[in-house]
Structures are given as structure tokens and as C-alpha cells.
Amino acid sequence: MFTRRKTEPPEIKISELENIPEAGVGYHIDAWWWLVALVAGLIAILSITKPDPYWRIILFVRDGIGITILITVVSFILMIFVGMFGGLGRISKNKAINLITTLYVEIVRGIPLLVQLIWWYFAFPVIIKQIGVWTHIPFMANYQANAILLAIFGFVFCYGAYMSEIFRAGIQSIPKGQMEAARSLGMSYFQSMRHVVLPQAIRVILPPVGNEFIALLKDSSLVSAVALADLTRRGREFMAANFNPLQVWTMIALIYLVMTLFSARIVNYIERRTKFER
């Protein structure tokens, strides 16, 4: 680690401010990992010392944790692509593309995520069925809402808009001269984007994108409103059966906390790695 830091090039860009406390960062990293361990340890101690109800809660919500992680990870991967194309569309000189992406971003940002998720789950299938009836396509007329699929769709649609703005800002933060230099060498717009602008923009984008992942992990609890048995919903089911809200929701909160803290450490690690390998 130390030898690498010595050869690290002097930063001239956005990360300049982050560089100032660099000497202490290595120490901080360990400190924050301790917090992750602390929360995980707390969960473990509770489960061992009082297996009833804590260990029972964990066993009960286990599959919910799986659903929460599944939805978060799959949505996140898809929304990166949506965000990239959305961001490119937002800076496009083509008026039609620009209008469509801008409209998309503005509409999505103006509607609460919970309402969007409910709309995709309850309202969207009605449209599909109606179209199926009109066009006499039995597959569509008998369409049954798939909760996981529509939840992922809803998240990708919503977060994709926010992601588009992050990509747009990241791309626009790269000096124009980079694109001009690439174009003057005969590269096309997309070649210049792919090989020159985007690789530099990724470094700028990474911290906010990482934050989006953590925000998404927390927002995924909203799917409990659309009949999906995620961590939050499983918690509610356990509470309904055993009527011990304090223990259940403390445990659920701790499980979310350990997941978000852990993700934050991973994001931080990736950020630092890409900074070294510039």
C-alpha cells in the first residue's frame, strides 16, 4: 500500500479536496470496518443469548433478506445501463432524443417512488390485459402480475432517471478539450465517448453511484407494499404472528444496518482502488 501511494500521481482534478486527509484514510477505513463488525456482533450476541425470539426472527426473515438482496443487486446492474444511456441522451444534440430523456427524468423525479412501485404492480398489468383484450392476444389478456419482475422494473425505471442525472453531470465534468482532442484524431463521437470521456467520467460518477446503491438497498423495503416478501414484509409477518414489535423491528433495523454499512465499505474500497489505478 505504501509503495503504491508514493508513486501515486499528483491529483489535479475533482478529487483534490479528498486528497487532503489522505494520510488518515487508511486508519479511518479500519475504524469503519469495526462499526460493521460491531453491528454484526450485536446481532450475533442477541441471537445466542436470547435465541427466542432473536434467532427465530432471523430464521423467519432469512428468505426476505434474499429477496431484498436479489432485487437490489439486479435493479442496480440494470439501472447503470439505463443511467448511461439516459445520461448520453440528456447531453445529446439530437432534439428528439434529448426531449424524450429529459421528459423521462422530469416525470420520474416528480412522482414518489412508492406510488411508482404501486402503479407498476397494480395499474400496469391492467393496461397489458386491456391491450391483450383489444388485440386478441391471450397471453397478454391473461397477464398475471409478477411481483419481483415489476418491482425490479419499477426500481430500474425510477432510479434510472436519477442515475441519468449522475451520468450527465459526470460526463459534463470532463473538460471539453478531451472530446475535442479525440475527435481531432479522427475518432467518432461514440469512440471518443467510450475510450476517452466515459473512462474519466466513471471516476467522478463512482461515489454518487455507490450512494445510489445504498439508497436503493434501503428503498427496496418499499416493495413490501406490493406483495413481495422482502425483509421488511417478513418482519411484519413475524410480528403479526408473535406480537413482539420491539424485538422484531430492532432486529430488522440491525440487519438493514449491517447490510448498508457493509455496502458502504465496499463502495469506499472500490473508489480507492480506482483512484490508485488512474
Place this chain on the structure above:
Amino acid sequence: MKDNKEPIIQIENIHKRFGKVHALRGVSLQIQKGEVVVIVGPSGSGKSTLLRCINRLEEYTSGKIIVDGIPLDNAQNINLVRQEIGMVFQSFNLFSHLTVLDNLLLAQKIVRKRTSEESHKIALELLKKVGIPEKIHTYPAQISGGQQQRVAIARALAMNPRIMLFDEPTSALDPEMIKEVLDVMMDLAKEGMTMVVVSHEMGFARAAAHRIIFMDEGQIIEEAPPEQLFTHPKQERTKRFLSKVLDH
């Protein structure tokens, strides 16, 4: 230098408007193969804009530009012309996420479709030529401005351009680094490269240029070989400008 051949760059009555600003007002210019033309003039006179129109980094409002027989009128031609023209910028614009060597390799691979072996050979030769010794694996931010600009020149040369455009290549440099860049440009001029240079370096203009173009307010005011323009300027505006820049 001049012969009866077709000019390699032919600019006919170019106009450029930025909103209300009329940046270029009917500029016509012909540049022969192997000619070194230096464009001088006060800031805001449109000289950089004119230069950037030649490889269409700037779109012009009306007029015609033909480079090496290719008119700059559609996207395909523009990309073709850009492959023929190397450009060096005031702010170097090296790709900051790539090493010096990779800066020279990228476009060779993507645009010229050269093999890795071939492009490496060309890159190393050019870096040697511009005097960047063993810093080829460092990043642009780690080397001096003068070195960056020489790498930028090498990067442009790696595409085997027939024409080189220089947009105030030494304006962003510390005084002691200007010479190392001008030396490289001087060598290039001696080799017979067609060069169009926007610069305030009158010493370079005097030594290397075949022709000096003086621009003001979006128009070409006067053009002449350097010794003639510097010693016997015909236009009042040229005299005024030269008295300001030649004094120090």
C-alpha cells in the same frame, strides 16, 4: 515554396456567428502543401476560430472549406479530413486517464487499425523525436507542461497527418518551457510539414513561417512573408498591433 499545384487547404468566404457575435466575417485563405502559415492578431480577432473551422471542431455559418480535395460538408468527410489533420491545443488535452504511451496508441489502434507492434514502434519513435525519454509509462499530470505539449504533438503525428494545426501551443506554458516546444515545431517545419499556427511567438513566426497572416475583428487584414510584414507593414492596424507585441 509555392508552385502551381492545388492548395492543400482552401478556405472560401467563411462566416461564423456565435449568436450575435460575428466572429469570422468572410475569410478566404489558400494554403499550399509544405507551407508554414502563422496567424497573428489581437485576442478575439477570430484566429483560433478560423483554425478550428479547418478541422470542423467549430461549425461555420456559411462558406466553404476544402482540405486536400475533400470538402468539409458531411460527417463522413469530416472524419476523413480529421484523419489528415493533426491538431495541437493550447491546453494540451492529453487523455488524462492514459499513460503517455497509451495516449499515442489509442487513436492508432481505433482509427488507423494498426497492430499493437506497429503502433508501439511508431509511438516510441515519435516520443524519441520529441525528446520524451523514459517517461512513457507516466500519466500526463506527472510531467511538465512543456513535456505534455510535446507528447501532444507526438500524438497528433502518430496519425501521419498531412497538415498540422497549432492553436496557441505555447500560451499555457511557463517561459522556460516554450523553447522546447518551439524547437519541436521548428524541426517539423524544416521537414516540410504543412503547418497552420496561431501563436504570439513572433520569434518563431519570423524564423519558421513562409507567410504571416494578420487578423483583426474576424477578417484577414494583411498577409505577407515575415520579414516584409514585420518591417514594412502596409496597414495601420497591423502597425499598431506589431508595435505592441514586438516592443518587448
